[in-house]
Amino acid sequence: MQKGLSVSDSDGSTFAPLVVLELAPNTKEEAVEWLLKRIRDKQQDGGAELLVEKLSPEDQSTEKDNPNVYMVGASMRRLLFGAEDVGLFKEFNDGTMRSFTCANRHNFKEFQGDGDSFLSMAECQYIIKHELDTLRAKGEAHVPGYPKMKLYPGKSVIRRIQSKGILVQIFPLHENEELKRLSFSWYKQFKLSFQPLDDIRHYFGEGLALYFAFLEYFTFALIPMAIIGIPYYLFDWEDYDKYTVFAGFNLVWCTVILELWKRLSASLAYRWGTLSRKKAFEEPRPGFHGILGFNPVTGREEPLYPNFKRQLRIYLVSVPFVLLCLYLSLYVMMIYFEMEGWVLMIHDEEPTFWTGVLLFIPSVIYAVVIEIMNLIYRYAAEYLTNWENHRLESTFQNHLVLKVLVFNFFNCFASLFYIAFVMQDMGLLRQSLATLLITSQILNQIMEAFLPYWLQRRRNKKAHRRVIKTLADKELPLSDQVKLEADMSTYLGTFDDYLELFLLFGYVSLFSCVYPLAAVLVVLNNVTEMYSDALKMCKVFKRPFSEPAADVGVWQLAFEAMSVIAVVTNCALIGMSPQVKSYFPESDTQLIMWVVAGEHLLLAVKFILTFVIPDIPKNIQIKLSRLEFESLEALKKRVSTASLAFNDTLKILVESSVFFTPDT
């Protein structure tokens, strides 16, 4: 728990603030009071039984500050029950991970005394978020003071006031001490070391820790390729013939690393207790709307939206829109090739140094345009997916990921495929690949980390200057810290980070055989990415709520799809190499047949490998089976105890000869 900061409760006792609720400044008094009462009410009365207090700024000089900021905390007892409620897994005395229960709390390894340090602050904040989210309307027909904001029994109060704009934002507080320690071990020491994954998980939760684990794993996986790539680059620069071996290596590599990652991620998820954690029933997402009806699963009243309407929106609007965008992207690509030809013509007419530089200009422009198109498309995709009105956040995310992936893949790789297989110009392919890779990396790093960091620093300086007068080197008082954090940007999740890795993976696995330096560049990029991502998580963004995650989700699938495409592409590149062609001097047909046969064989082997390599390492599999076995045995014991009781009842029945007269 965070030391040093505390808020006075209404009855005088203090509590550590965990989560900040910022309400709109003009929220009506009665709505605020109703909300606070609901949050404070006992669970038996349908409340959340949390502690909540208004932030009392020590310095009320600045008029423009929002006065409606509330701090939420909870007693340790409440948090422990919350932990049971959300199904948290913790390490048991025997070293296995088990679902935490209060009754059993003393058998958990880190539970000492009153359990004060048992839950990390991130876990506490996650629990409070969950409890707030499941705070449901009871009898209220609408939010008090706002007759138009309808409520119905069972509707999540927080989600309603959030979607209606009363709740401006809800975010967990940073812990300055912890953050300093984490950032020191994470990015402040300039030596090569492993990412402090357990600390990241402790502070930011499993979802983000898995992203950094994947980033690190991916970087390490690239190193052999980078090492092989350097001599290729140095000695065979113009010798495309030799790339066959490299393509073959590529092909095996991208299959194997994904399989191994699955195992590593299962190990991490087990250690962090998310592997066998059961997902709670998902609430409708805040923006979801529809006609009030009864959910067939829960029986609760909630908005229903007919599936066929959603399908219509998807197939009649979203799909055509995506196709249109793909067409547009193709069009831009064609313009690029025209520019390319035009520049080449100029260079051929009168080759000077400047025309040599000019040769790279179209590629750079194209790379920039691609990035801009990706960015614009991203907003459009989000808008469309929102409009499709998916009930669950997870389906929303899946549809969004699919839309964005298809477009990004097409946008980034279409030109490369065109050059490789239609124009069959390996020199141009290498040049395009290099330009695309380098430009997009530079753009990304700037857009993603340094620009926000710079903006944040400017903002911080302004805020600091105000405060610095009173405090020399002491810590900021709570009210200032909250205001500082409230102004920070919000981290929108790991989507963009994974997307970037996905595209890099594509560049490397698809075409690195023609440009062996690609792997080296990606490794360099990843190393800086680690630092810049760490920086942005610690300094630029508000602390995000921790997201329990057992794997990288839909991205595993995306990467696997890419690796299948990589097998096909690499086989085709091998087939096109002069070295291979020289084996079949007479007939192209035979060559193609052999390449196709080889490719089919490889794909078959790939699928068999996916099937044969177990996704979960054996030692963890054993631990999981043991838990399952124990719960089955426990159930059996319960049955036989019940059996004894039932036995007695039966005896009475049999003695009064009502029950079971044997057949004759």
Next chain:
Amino acid sequence: MQKGLSVSDSDGSTFAPLVVLELAPNTKEEAVEWLLKRIRDKQQDGGAELLVEKLSPEDQSTEKDNPNVYMVGASMRRLLFGAEDVGLFKEFNDGTMRSFTCANRHNFKEFQGDGDSFLSMAECQYIIKHELDTLRAKGEAHVPGYPKMKLYPGKSVIRRIQSKGILVQIFPLHENEELKRLSFSWYKQFKLSFQPLDDIRHYFGEGLALYFAFLEYFTFALIPMAIIGIPYYLFDWEDYDKYTVFAGFNLVWCTVILELWKRLSASLAYRWGTLSRKKAFEEPRPGFHGILGFNPVTGREEPLYPNFKRQLRIYLVSVPFVLLCLYLSLYVMMIYFEMEGWVLMIHDEEPTFWTGVLLFIPSVIYAVVIEIMNLIYRYAAEYLTNWENHRLESTFQNHLVLKVLVFNFFNCFASLFYIAFVMQDMGLLRQSLATLLITSQILNQIMEAFLPYWLQRRRNKKAHRRVIKTLADKELPLSDQVKLEADMSTYLGTFDDYLELFLLFGYVSLFSCVYPLAAVLVVLNNVTEMYSDALKMCKVFKRPFSEPAADVGVWQLAFEAMSVIAVVTNCALIGMSPQVKSYFPESDTQLIMWVVAGEHLLLAVKFILTFVIPDIPKNIQIKLSRLEFESLEALKKRVSTASLAFNDTLKILVESSVFFTPDT
């Protein structure tokens, strides 16, 4: 429960016999007594708490009969607890399927009064089998009277005496009344009707019912293909050009029917309560041996066999053996082609009617040889897989299925692939396919149903003649029925039946475009197969123990693999058709490129389809989610009740100020 038959218990009361245990005639008295005591002992004392009595034959005239035959039954109370123990799913009052619990028994739909007719006899027999299987040794060091038959705490008694030959066989009794009713609705009325799946499941269990459901589904799925095939056969007999459309149809068909089957099978499994049933912890299979150690999952003492030794046996012996067999099969194929060429030569020299007949002889001989090789290989595979010493029956089955499938696939289809793609002789392909299909069907039907049926009838007649003297048209007495059934052959599971369907599916999906009558032949075969399989289940074999199954298991995978191969094969056949070739008169390369591109697209669509079509129909998905949601809610309630209790404890702690002093 079976009316009319009963056995007197030791204390004079009677019970309905369910399962027969046949011990070796020379079993020592003390071993028998110990076994009976363990079966009868109360569960608290580690017994199975079942009823067991020696079969007392009314007619002891025949000396050669085995006197050591025991009947096992159980009280209804015991069976209900057993049902809870094995995790039986039954229909609840609200129409959903739920795990049966005794405490909740009156809320189940079919539970009336004392629950006498609640469990079907097959379920009772399954429960008894399970209870016998989990009857474990306690302190015994060996089977009494047999110092060499070692026991250790936790070892399944039944499995030990079975693997040591004391227990000759264990089988459930038929119910004559039920069987008559079932066989009437199943195969005795010669009208086309659906299979009585629910009745089959009621009598034989889910595993077998799913097989018949699949057989029926597969037959219906073939009908459109058969209908399209007839005009093709009638009008385009020699026109190979037109088969492109048929191959395209094939390709879509085999993808779609497998996806739909998954949904149908999920519906059936839900209705039968096996879909969400949890698998119990699997015991080591009877033949498994190793050095005594502790199972890392259960902590129980049991034999352990190091995995690397098993892997060595698999990779150094089994794999080379399989490869050798494949080589042999290839060799036989080459001999067939030589014979074929030789016969063709004779026919070409002097074509007469007899040389025309001679043309078919090599194919027929080859078909017969293939069947014989399959049969021999089957035994070898079983022996080898046994020798590999797998711990679980399920892994044993998977390895066996894999071995047999690979060889059978190769053996049956290698010649067809050779003719199609190396010789490119469509006329010969058609002729070979027809001969293979028809010969193997005829052989199968004879071997599988009519031969055993005929043998069984001869045996029955002999047995009957002995009995018939005393009984005119009355039912057989129990002792005679038991002896009759003990002499019947044992049904070895659905393996061979599925294998046959798998090969038929292969003939149809791979090559039916060149021989459109294949689908018609397979439909005819399936219809007779339904009757002959029904006949053999009811008349030829001992009743098998019911096998709870939620799907067709590894066969789904096998069929899907075949459908992928079918896509590739059909694309290749399309590419080879003169009709398609005429579109690319100049270049073969272009043709191949287009075919390959189309094939890749189709495979991609196939995988996307597999992914997009939900495996479980939506209405069942909703029911399952509801159950899960309810159990989560119930858990939450339990937590908040506990919370109240915990609350009180905490109050005391807080009041004595031991617990939770807030941070400052």
